[in-house]
Amino acid sequence: MTATTIISIRDLTKKYGDFEAVKGISFDVFEGEIFGLLGPNGAGKSTTLEIIETLRQKTSGSVTVNGIDLDKHPDRIKEIIGVQLQTSGYYPGLNLTELIALFGGLYNRRVNPLELLDSVNLRDKAKAKFKDLSGGQKQRFSIATTLINDPRIIFLDEPTTGLDPQARRNLWDLIRQIRDRGTTVILTTHYMDEAEILCDRVAIIDAGRIIALDTPDKLIDKLVDTGFERPKEVKQANLEDVFIQLTGHALRADA
């Protein structure tokens, strides 16, 4: 199967005043993959995502999404992408069903709120307020809002930051389900274990430059080929495995 490019970035730069946060990056995202932008805080991940999302002005370079040139038709890009909204924008008086109906109206889309909530495992929270959800549930709801316009691509900026291990694994399952339904996912994370498990391909970005881009497997093989060895023998499990075993994998009400 040959990969079809759905996002194409060439020589992208972004300056904030004199400071160049993104220093000429180029990469392609393939249709139907989970693509990870990895890197430490301040690397330029959010800036890059927000430019593609049409929410931030680039300084130079080109961005094409599903064949649409960002400079010519940002409005047409907006129609085919799903972006996590700032949670502060969730009207506190409304429950989840009402919020989805409201967002559907904003997108001019007819949505079935219960069906959508079901797809992120929140049907039983249909009447709950956003503020009363757990961290994991908030993230799942916010991912549901990215799906309202039935997008080709969704953008998730650090979707698992601050979540406990169960909620994090839960979200990985959800993100995979979304990908398996044919939606391309581009996400940022600074958790390498997460990227290794979840992402089909990753770009490692540091100080505004892409320093590596490949499948996690190939990146690891390349490192091993240089003669790299882990300093101590790796155990068959890690502390997170212990934690998950002891506390249970099962989807918890509040995960």
Ligand code: ADP
């Ligand atoms: P990341 O998401 O990888 O943590 P960001 O894209 O948020 O990185 O930020 C990249 C760099 O640009 C950081 O040094 C950050 O401080 C700077 N930056 C981000 N937004 C602005 C802004 N609006 N004005 C000035 N500098 C900014």
Ligand code: MG
């Ligand atoms: Mg960021």
